[in-house]
Amino acid sequence: MFKILIVFLFFMGVLSSCEKEYFVAPPFDPNASVSFANDLQPIFTAKCIASGCHNGAISPNLTAGQAYANLLDKGLVDTLNPKLSILMIKLNTNMPIGKLPAADINKFLTWITQGAQEN
Helix, strand or coil: CHHHHHHHHHHHHHHHCCCCCCCCCCCCCCCCCCCHHHHHHHHHHHHHHCCCCCCCCCCCCCCCCCHHHHHHHCCCCCCCCHHHCHHHHHHCCCCCCCCCCHHHHHHHHHHHHCCCCCC
């Protein structure tokens, strides 16, 4: 009985010490200029729309002309806490197309940190 208790306490300690980091540290200057239309929309178009997911059939609609409004209207972007934006959490998980490259994810973080402008 004592051995079971020790093993149980050990595993509880290991599990309680786990922490999930949602973001990979940027490998480039976070002050770099990022444009929604020129840098982010092409990623949505190539990865999220071309895969058949966020082309209007699945929310959010990330098609050109709709993506910006959908991200902000649905509360997926938090400029006060960019790393914990729902968009950032989703981008850091495995989606049907797989996980985006860190360089692409970092562009989104930079954009949100800079105020998520429609530029």
